[in-house]
Amino acid sequence: MKKQIVVSLALFLSFLIVHSQTDEEPAVWSHEVEKLSDLEYKLTFKAAIFKEWYIYSLYTAEGGSMPSEFEFINAGVDYELIGKTVEGKTYTKYTEVFDVDETFFKNEALFEQKIKLIDPDLKQISVILYYQICKEVCVLREEVFEISLDGSTFVSQKKKTIDERSALMSSALKLDLKNKELLEQSELNSTEGSSALWMVFGLGFLGGLIALFTPCVFPLIPLTVSFFTKQSQNKSKGIVNAVLYGFFIVLIYFLLSLPFHIFDSVDSQILNTIATNIWLNIFFFLIFVFFAFSFFGYYELTLPNSWANKMDAASSKVGGILGIFFMAMTLAIVSFSCTGPILGGLLGSTTLAEGSVATNLTFGMTGFGLALALPFALFALFPAWLNSLPKSGGWMTTVKVTLGFLELALAFKFLSNADLVGNWGILKREIFLAIWILIFVLMTLYLFGVFRFKHDGPKQKLSKARKALGLLSVLATIYLIMGVFNLISLKTLSGFPPPEFYSINEKASDCPLGLNCFKDFEEGVAYAKTENKPILLDFTGWACVNCRRMEEKVWSKPTIYPILRDDYVLISLYVDDRKELEKEKQFDFKYDSGRIKTIETIGQKWGTFQTINFNSASQPYYALLTPDLEVLNSGVQYVDAVTYEEWLRQGLKRFQASSE
Template identity: 40%
Template sequence: MSTLKKSFRIAFILCLLSVSAFSQIIQPPKWEISLSDQSAEVGEEIDLIFRAEIPKNWYIYSNDFDPDLGPMLTELSLEGSKGLEKVGELQAIDPKRKIDEIWEGEVSYFTGKGEFRQKIKITSEQVKVNATLGYQMCSDVTGQCVPYEEDFSKTFSAQATSNTQTQEPVTTFKEQTSEESEKAQNKEVPKTEIAESPEKVTKVSEQAADLSGDPEGKQGDATDLLPFLIAAFLGGLAALLTPCVFPMIPMTVTFFTGRSKNKSQGIKNAFIYGLSIIVIYTLAGTLVAAIQGPEFANWLSTHWLPNIFFFLVFIFFALAFLGLFEITLPSGLVNKMDAKADQGGLTGVFFMAFTLVLVSFSCTGPIVGSILIESAGGEIIKPILGMFAFSLAFAVPFTLFAIFPEWLNGLPKSGGWLNAVKVVLGFLELALAFKFLSVADQVYHWGLLDRDIYLAIWIVIFALLGLYLLGKIRLPHDSPLENLSVPRLLLATITFVFVIYLIPGLFGAPLKSLSGYLPPMATHDFNLEKLIRENKGAAVSESEMTEAPKYADLLHWPHGLQGYFDYEQAFRVAKKENKPLFIDFTGHGCVNCREMEAKVWSNPEVLSRLKNDFVLVALYVDERTELPESEWYTSEYDNKVKKTIGKQNADFQITRFNNNAQPYYVILDNEENLLIRPKAYDTNPQNFVEFLDKAKAEFEK
């Protein structure tokens, strides 16, 4: 065989491997159906139990949240079953909950394992269960969502009614899917040829967050943990500059220099002192971590009671920092620790550190409490590392000044600036308090703290902080401000810049950098930016549309874009206009589809290309509108009749592109050939621009 032929074969094999790696059918969870009581009698009620083993890095949505929110709720159909009656609705057993910023509300979900129960009443001795479970599985690692339908079939015999009391063993039956469904899972589907050499598929990192316990990917995620640790470390530095702590530095140095026999002993005691501070605070973090668990975290993050409690705690801390009152510990406790510190030796050093922690509590307590509250959420590492970072920043200066007492000469003298630091922290605590009230407000739909009201509160708080820094406002314990220092002026400038940044948010500006702290955009009463953009898009597009889009009364495009919702119509228009066809395989319940639209499609470069260079078609795979019977067909993939818009779109994606996950973006030419390798979830706008530009350039060839 010639070298040229060998090279061609190798290239061809690599091409196929690349296509198959990118275009693949994502397998569903492994399901198991069982009965709560196999020996039930006719007339009794039992539970059908559906248990799922969910793949690593994936989660499925439950069914006990607002159906209008967005994600696809898990639903059960017993159509075709005999000898039973459905009692009540499908129940999710202990799902997890969270506030989803994309969906702007609370969702429930399962990771690792999931369980649903449906109560049924036995009506005859021969029972046939035909169950279809419809649900949605998503991943925050791959950025994909997949809608599924799982079929179950089981027959069993019930006992005739008698007065004999029966036992209630639980018997588990393996899932029995139809032969057609089993064949469909292993069936080969045709591959679509690619017009250009496929690029190497980027693999998901093996070190990606294990979402089996956290679909947000934040448990142990360095990208989430690092900012928190930096904030905790800065909190420790800020605590040093409060009136309760700063004067303690020279007192500590005096303690070591006066009692140490020589310098080496002083250095040793200083290290033990600093280590003791770190141990004391880290133990507090460990205690918080120990009492947390998944159920506790679930309750903590969603129930109104802890969120209102945290809101009141932050308000309490803020008022204390602003000077309304002082937080003090019982004097007896402080005196006991101080007496133990006088014992000398290593024990005395440890209790000297304990005395510092207690004496400074009135200033450090609010900061420490804020760190522990922010870290609460079922995580083990976060509160421990948070307290370690805080105590490290807090302990190192004490240790260094004890080792090098001559550095004390360079410290500024105590004065009114210490109270100013405390007041600034008070304003920050006051602003952050409303985050917890907002969570409770969203979960329970109280309507107390809409986005515009929340922003108005923040604007007022930070404007007052700016005026305070300029010396226009004086609070209790403040010294007269004779002149304005440069650092204070710079902080005031930064504060007013932040206020100006917030103001457009009152009129609908997204303020993406604060998305994690602000209420959802859906709660905004007057979104001027959205109103202008959508009206402008609609006015331009009506005259440009070649045909009136089918299903436009049901479905809509974001950002004022105009396109189609039926493949055949869109392809016909693309051919007529001689433009490439951009296919968006999407879903109402696809969270990552919404994220792509919010973060990528909103980019001006992406938006202009989608609007001007392509004919657009959005194919919703979970649209449940039933088509006329004349448009039904039986799929070659799973031998099921496709009756709805969504079922036909999902079948089209699988059979034509060997893929069943969304978001999934495909660009075709006027002969229905791929112009470029399809693209999945990628929140980098520049990558999407390159994807569109390459497809357009290939089309123009």
């Protein structure tokens, strides 16, 4: 039963993530028809693929990702295919997950298929393309091509059309950008990806170190090391076995991250999936509250006992290297009640970090496993160190409860995401910080022994370590209180609390850092024309962590803030805003491929606006324009302050030069 619950939760989570993808299409399709003779035609299908996305080939290797597939309706009846579908330029890359070389398109996909008519009077055909489009996350798509062979309008009773009003509004959403090629000319995006991965690795390693001091793991260290050193025929053999045991621990936690790569379902910055899906955020909130109360001792999270028994029996029966592997697996299972919530917290942290969630999780899980494994190898090499280990006791319960409070604080981050995207106004910045203050006050009171949980041991004199931990909690509480009253800046927490403009203070500006901003593109452009200033176009999101980091850590710099305030007109467009547009402003948008999408919310409008004009579907994304819609510099995303300042100044120079 427990196994079924775990599998069901995993499938439910995967379903939510896949179905929470942005409505914007990262590939824009078109088709052409070339008449070769009276009965033969060449059909060409093209896709402009957004930067960093890719589509798999029709002929990618078996056993890998799902290939693209064409369905030619009524082929063999009205017409026949001549030869195989020919592809344009493709790329090949080895994929460790499937152990194959996969073939894919990037930037542009091109397919050509020759046909010969069986029915000489045939005037139109339909073709369906099934494909995956990926950028860490893979999304299944279906594109329908309705093709006229003689240049006439395709006639279909089932084809959805748009009225004149929607056609005009669709046309208005497309900009006539001048120097558009400048958007892609230079790569100014920060190269912090690798450092971010090592930061996630460090977080995982820290989580593993903390897990070592929990009741589920700590007592096993001397027992396991003694087993290897005493049961082996000689000391060197015992050391080798202990080191091998540690290696298998690292391997197991590394392997646990691989399903996220296989599913291709977790968004890297759940910054565009988790961070923008209300129900998924609420789901994560409930999960983390559940984890927290398990650490408080109200119940225990355990995997089925039969799993541990089977692993233990296998290790005794098999012996040798394979037996040591099963011993490591047994440790992972029996320690789950302590490591499970920590790993859950690690998952939550990786969804808030820059980059691919699956890659982040692999680094984090590997760091976690390494921290767990190190003591077994080190104490086997230096067994005398075992005497310096503290004795098991109530201090391990203190560690668990402290982790519970931290899990509870993290839970409210996900509830805050749901509130921001839904614009409910429940968890305004001050309320969110007040909840965190309450959590840290309770943690402080617990650490100083003011109250206890039912699974705490007999009351004893507080240790120095517990007092030190309590003092840190006091300092964290004071820090948060001073932040609420604006006595200090909470930059170190940037991205976690709601933005400063999401405030209960009705007089507070609804723009970042109190800047003057517009949330409608047309209004902002009109103002820029009257002021003769360049435009900083800011594609952002209510729950976009990196957007908040840019605003609070980069925009706030003394050398950058005056430029934003005085030299640019800021237009901030929120692509995850779920507020419905007024009925008269809702419309059907028609893509060049013929696909029609209903624009009902503010976020849908600006998200579509971003994808069709700037070939991007991620946030933050910044573009510099003149009031006449001339591009002034390349588009940038999450960058450091030095790069961003230089980018702004380059845009100003080009604007001044164009105005002379």
